[in-house]
Amino acid sequence: MEKRSTKIAYFVALGIFIVLLVILGLQFKGKENPVFVGDGAFYTTGDGVFLDGILKTADDSEGSKYALDGSYYVSPEAGTYFELSEDGNTIVGADGTEYVKSEEKSKDVNGVEYTTYEEKVYSETPFAGTFWSLLPPIVAIVLALISKEVYSSLFLGCLVGALLYTQFAPWDTIVTLVGADYGIISVLADGGNMGIIVFLVTLGIMVDLMNKGGGSEAFGRWAKKTVHTRCGAQLLTMLLGVLIFVDDYFNCLTVGAVMRPVTESHKISRAKLAYVIDSTAAPVCMIAPVSSWAAAVSGYVQSPSINGIELFLKQIPWNYYCLLTLLMIVVISVLNIDYGPMLTHEYNAQVKDDLFTTPERPFAGADDYETGSKGKSSVIDLILPVVVLIVTCIIGLIYTGGYYDDTSEYFHDFMGAFSNASSGAGLAIGSMLALVFTFIYFWLRGSIGFEKSFESVPNGFIQMISPILILTFAWTLCGLTRYGMYSADFVVNAMSGAGDLAKFLPAVIFIIGAAIGFATGTSWGTIGIMAPIVVQVFDFNTDPILCTIGLAAACSGGVMGDHCSPISDTTIMASAGAHCYHLNHVFTQIPYALTVAGVTFVSFILAGLIQNVVICLIIAAALMIATLLVIKAIMAKKHQGIFQEMAEANKSLVK
Secondary structure (H helix, E strand, C coil): CCCHHHHHHHHHHHHHHHHHHHHHHHHCCCCCCCEEEEEEEEEECCCCCEEECCCCCCCCCCCEEEEEECCEEEECCCCEEEEECCCCCEEEECCCCEEEECCCCEECCCCCEECEEEEEEECCCCCCCCHHHHHHHHHHHHHHHHHCCHHHHHHHHHHHHHHHHCCCCHHHHHHHHHCCCCCHHHHHHCHHHHHHHHHHHHHHHHHHHHHHCCHHHHHHHHHHHHCCCHHHHHHHHHHHHHHCCCCHHHHHHHHHHHHHHHHHHCCCCHHHHHHHHHHCCHHHHHCCCCCHHHHHHHHHCCCCCCCHHHHHHHHHHHCHHHHHHHHHHHHHHHHCCCCCHHHHHHHHHHHCCCCCCCCCCCCCCCCCCCCCHHHCCCCHHHHHHHHHHHHHHHHHHHHHCCCCCCCCCCCCCHHHHHHCCCHHHHHHHHHHHHHHHHHHHHHHHCCCCHHHHCCHHHHHHHHCHHHHHHHHHHHHHHHHHHHHCCHHHHHHHHHCCHHHHHHHHHHHHHHHHHHHHHHHCCHHHHHHHHHHHHHHHCCCCCCHHHHHHHHHHHHHHHHHHHHHCCCCHHHHHHHHHHCCCHHHHHHHHHHHHHHHHHHHHHHHHHHHHHCCHHHHHHHHHHHHHHHHHHHHHHHHHHCHHHHHHHHHHHHHHHC
């Protein structure tokens, strides 16, 4: 906030939000908290038996069966019971949870009619399930875009969320913001989140070790001899990102650690590196059959018509945003296309030898590469630890999925275990094993002494403080918004009745998904909201192609919104991997992401009308390339002098 105008805009926006909060507090004072439908349910089977779980058929069902025993329905297998009201409309479980009889009658695949009792969930705030449940992320995003300062913006977004959740009670607001329900303590106590933090710190230590051991410097020397062009360096970064498809967090940090010295030697800005990393993280994972994302998406699709993983595979060739993002990287790398704020960053990197453009250096000193003792460093000093990291992380992931557990249904089932894996725990286990190996390897190599090697522990931790802090605030904001104030229910209600749009609905789903992903900073959460809606709107049995396109649109929208959002964990990780100031990455990436989004929107309109996977994919690719060629022509005419200077700088670099 160095400029006076920026300060004024920031405080004006802050003042508007404060006034809005006061108005909301007065308007919603005394209003009842809404009630929502939870995930739990009871079903009546054909013979009058109650079932707690997922109903498949009258004869083949999942869950615990309850039979009348006196005045209670008892399940010996579950060791629990419930009581049915006299009018038969309400069930009260042993734990006090209420279930209300649904008005809609349904039939299983055998044609047997059954009744559903849906779980009642009482919210804590009158703002739950309303548009105002999205106000906290809107505050955070608007303030971040104005001020270009992410920490205070995220904190204020979390504060607004806590205020709405507690209905403006001062002490309760503080307790909620810090506390164990949806606050900072809660997100840090979550095993998956803490696993990601451990993974971050461990990788930071490994990177510092590889720097001290001379691995990064040796890889940079090799790259200068082998990769002779900026185009080659960008495409190599993309290729590595595509190959590391198992997890987006792992992708961001590993690709960044390996490719920073390479891109630095070719004067590629940190913002451009962050963009390539980010564009080969979530987009690649979303179209990879073997990834944590495939497991998540398939789990969100609950349909008796088709298996979740099968539907995920079918949506891949329709997932235009992810596919076109990869195509865009190739085109802009080969044709040297830059525009928007990225052009400034690339100009400064090539002409002024400034990789950062802005004064912020969140990873200062982390790239001060060393040659290793006695000049023993070689490329293997970087490649071997990275390969070991990949292998151990995969082992860690399948371990958490039950691959080695003989009591698990996924025992010695690689695909099943991988789909059931816990990313946080798996990556933490794998990175710890790789760290131990890296220590021992450099000791045996004689590259680093025992005492000097342990200097990397605090150094690696320090380098990851910034992304950890941003992630903590982003997780807190997501928890308050999604789970505390039921923003998903607002979206579901807003989408009701949209089914009349028929063939144009995939394009609408894409836009809505992008908006949700941008506001919440989570593609998984967005897809978790949108995928069940898609399956309900489009019956796979009667309209399989539109159902598939709809799911692809939901996945594309979630990734696109997440791609642009300053509060996205993947975007934060990409900044960390590239050692780029976070908001520099956000501002330079948004024009590129919007370009792909525009082509994607048009492609989904055509997909709904044509419904031919090959023809639609060819048209989408042609539109993407044509759009970039038009942009190149416009930018070349508008910034002719800048491009000439960059071309001259590239010639001298090649020489």
